[in-house]
Amino acid sequence: MNGARWLVQALAAEGVDTLFGYPGGAIMPFYDALHDAVQDARIKHVLVRHEQGAAFAANGYARASGRVGVCVATSGPGASNLVTGIADAMLDSVPMVVITGQVATSLMGTDAFQELDVFGMTMPIVKHSFLPRRVDDLPRMLGEAFRIARSGRPGPVLIDLPKDVQNGDASHLAPHVPLPAASVPKAPEHSLHAAAALIAQSRQPVIYAGGGIVLGDALEAFRDFVAQTRIPTVLTLKALGVLPAAHPSNLGMLGMHGTRAANLAVQEADLLIVVGARFDDRATGKLDEFAPHARVVHLDADACEIGKLRAADAAVHGDIAAALTALTPSCAAQALGFHAATRRAWRDICLQRKRVFAARYDAPNDSVYAPALLKRLSEMAPQAIVTCDVGQHQMWVAQHWRFDTPRNHLTSGALGAMGFGLPAAIGAQLSLQMPQAMAAQVICVSGDGSFLMNVQELATLRRYALPVKIVLLDNQALGMVRQWQELFFEKRYSEVDLSDNPDFAAVASAFGVQAFHVDRAADVEGALRRLLDAPGPALLHVAVDQAANVWPLVPPNHNNAQMLDADEATSLPGTEDAYARIPVTTKEASDALPA
Amino acid sequence: MRYQLELTLRHAEGALTRVLGAAERRGFRPVSVDGEAQPDGDRLYLRMTVEGERSDEALQGQLAKLYDCLAVQVVPCP
Numbered sequence: 001m002n003g004a005r006w007l008v009q010a011l012a013a014e015g016v017d018t019l020f021g022y023p024g025g026a027i028m029p030f031y032d033a034l035h036d037a038v039q040d041a042r043i044k045h046v047l048v049r050h051e052q053g054a055a056f057a058a059n060g061y062a063r064a065s066g067r068v069g070v071c072v073a074t075s076g077p078g079a080s081n082l083v084t085g086i087a088d089a090m091l092d093s094v095p096m097v098v099i100t101g102q103v104a105t106s107l108m109g110t111d112a113f114q115e116l117d118v119f120g121m122t123m124p125i126v127k128h129s130f131l132p133r134r135v136d137d138l139p140r141m142l143g144e145a146f147r148i149a150r151s152g153r154p155g156p157v158l159i160d161l162p163k164d165v166q167n168g169d170a171s172h173l174a175p176h177v178p179l180p181a182a183s184v185p186k187a188p189e190h191s192l193h194a195a196a197a198l199i200a201q202s203r204q205p206v207i208y209a210g211g212g213i214v215l216g217d218a219l220e221a222f223r224d225f226v227a228q229t230r231i232p233t234v235l236t237l238k239a240l241g242v243l244p245a246a247h248p249s250n251l252g253m254l255g256m257h258g259t260r261a262a263n264l265a266v267q268e269a270d271l272l273i274v275v276g277a278r279f280d281d282r283a284t285g286k287l288d289e290f291a292p293h294a295r296v297v298h299l300d301a302d303a304c305e306i307g308k309l310r311a312a313d314a315a316v317h318g319d320i321a322a323a324l325t326a327l328t329p330s331c332a333a334q335a336l337g338f339h340a341a342t343r344r345a346w347r348d349i350c351l352q353r354k355r356v357f358a359a360r361y362d363a364p365n366d367s368v369y370a371p372a373l374l375k376r377l378s379e380m381a382p383q384a385i386v387t388c389d390v391g392q393h394q395m396w397v398a399q400h401w402r403f404d405t406p407r408n409h410l411t412s413g414a415l416g417a418m419g420f421g422l423p424a425a426i427g428a429q430l431s432l433q434m435p436q437a438m439a440a441q442v443i444c445v446s447g448d449g450s451f452l453m454n455v456q457e458l459a460t461l462r463r464y465a466l467p468v469k470i471v472l473l474d475n476q477a478l479g480m481v482r483q484w485q486e487l488f489f490e491k492r493y494s495e496v497d498l499s500d501n502p503d504f505a506a507v508a509s510a511f512g513v514q515a516f517h518v519d520r521a522a523d524v525e526g527a528l529r530r531l532l533d534a535p536g537p538a539l540l541h542v543a544v545d546q547a548a549n550v551w552p553l554v555p556p557n558h559n560n561a562q563m564l565d566a567d568e569a570t571s572l573p574g575t576e577d578a579y580a581r582i583p584v585t586t587k588e589a590s591d592a593l594p595a
Numbered sequence: 596m597r598y599q600l601e602l603t604l605r606h607a608e609g610a611l612t613r614v615l616g617a618a619e620r621r622g623f624r625p626v627s628v629d630g631e632a633q634p635d636g637d638r639l640y641l642r643m644t645v646e647g648e649r650s651d652e653a654l655q656g657q658l659a660k661l662y663d664c665l666a667v668q669v670v671p672c673p
Binding site for chain 2: 119120123124127128129131133148302303304307308487
């Protein structure tokens with residue numbers, strides 16, 4: 001047995017059922033060993049058509065399932081093509097193990113063919129990385145790689161695998177035994193007391209919920225905390241679904257394209273209970289004016305996030321689920337206590353705004369209104385896992401899809417990587433256990449800019465007959481950049497025109513994926529039904545108006561109460577200032593780039 | 596502000612680069628670095644002085660998260 005065969009067996013022992021990858025010179029011993037495992041159906045290998053597709057597919061697999069996603073590539077360009085997908089996993093805390101081939105140790109450092117220092121290149125974007133120099137390094141490094149990837153705040157771990165290590169004699173190595181994930185310690189009692197005391201004093205509390213709830217496996221504890229305390233709750237992009245969309249305490253997403261109800265609640269709150277969130281700039285707007293009246297209780301498993309951008313008045317570092325469970329009884333009692341009447345009035349205001357400022361879908365003209373299409377599709381496929389690319393369509397999905405569970409929303413949040421959606425959908429579909437995998441509904445919502453960044457993965461869809469449905473919103477432009485140029489750069493449209501797009505339906509057909517087209521609002525319902533009913537993979541090409549923008553919008557360098565809308569917004573008494581249109585200069589806009 | 600840190604690292608491939616890179620990416624400029632490996636090669640002891648506007652706790656926390664960092668403490672600058 002050589003190192004590569006030992007490694008393949010060890011991956012199976014780790015519970016890896018699917019690899020996403022692309023072979024090449026320096027990883028050939030591994031692929032040779034994999035051949036038998038694939039033939040014996042011990043492991044499935046998904047041959048993508050570009051290594052970035054492998055990284056994003058493994059990423060989507062991990063996000064949808066919570067298990068470690070694994071991707072494989074050869075040295076040099078194979079490895080460098082993985083980089084964006086690894087970075088995405090790092091920034092969104094996705095557990096992945098990335099295996100790259102490397103030239104033999106004797107050639108390393110000699111500028112050999114396809115030699116690239118991927119170990120060094122990826123250092124800022126991995127949770128850790130290993131470079132086994134000897135076969136005997138493999139057991140410890142593989143075990144640690146999986147343990148690190150899934151422990152605490154998850155992330156990607158790279159194993160750069162020299163060719164001679166793959167070929168080396170491993171017959172003396174014991175079979176691999178996986179290491180258990182390290183547990184997150186419970187938060188200290190005194191921090192919980194401090195948090196409970198601040199919550200007790202609060203008259204206008206708001207829960208600011210982030211993706212750490214999902215990563216910390218704290219969904220049940222979180223939902224119980226919200227249900228018992230009845231505190232109005234706002235969600236980050238990564239937290240959509242931690243409360244069902246229709247939950248009475250759910251005010252929606254906060255931030256740049258958040259709801260008015262969410263943003264105004266935060267701006268007026270006297271206490272923010274931050275649960276697994278990190279004060280990302282897209283969520284906070286102008287940081288020094290974010291939640292200006294609020295004290296902060298911050299719960300997080302990662303101590304570095306507490307106080308990083310906003311000081312915490314009560315820092316609760318530790319296991320989020322345990323902390324919430326410990327806090328729930330006393331905080332539930334507070335809801336009926338001294339400030340009960342004030343809290344009820346505050347909640348009523350928040351809920352009233354939620355009703356008043358609910359999104360409208362009665363667009364007047366005949367063209368397809370993307371938000372209405374997405375809302376309708378979410379009603380027609382309520383259990384679907386949705387992957388997005390990046391841009392206007394991504395924000396429309398966040399605003400208008402009604403997510404009831406967070407692992408059904410896969411989006412490149414922190415990195416904002418165009419090209420994520422299609423390969424992530426492939427990974428998500430394959431993350432589901434057979435035979436449910438092929439029955440589950442996975443929908444990729446993409447834009448015309450993003451889609452062409454990994455369009456080659458249509459071939460992967462076709463090869464494995466994955467029934468992913470693609471909704472391609474085509475405005476013949478890089479819509480989000482165009483929107484910013486329109487609003488903040490005096491309509492100087494610079495390099496955003498995509499009017500020479502290919503015929504996307506013909507492209508899909510050429511890959512063997514059936515495709516339909518819709519360009520009238522009246523035809524949307526039938527087109528969506530046809531898409532969902534289509535057997536196997538299918539693409540719906542949707543022509544949308546280039547002038548349609550994402551609203552509301554917090555302009556750069558403004559606080560979250562200063563939202564802009566396409567129309568003059570109505571306002572509740574006492575909040576007119578929040579809705580006034582405000583001048584925004586090009587200089588201010590240039591300080592921040594579009595999502 | 597200038598901070599001095601004392602670190603105990605695994606003497607593993609890339610450990611030193613990770614520490615220096617993490618410090619710089621988080622906004623701290625190394626101004627002096629001194630260290631030596633344990634004779635048996637398992638540990639690398641590092642003393643590093645950095646300058647930066649952010650808090651020393653922020654850097655200490657980020658360094659402590661590195662897998663190869665076994666211990667890190669901020670000590671008074673001489």
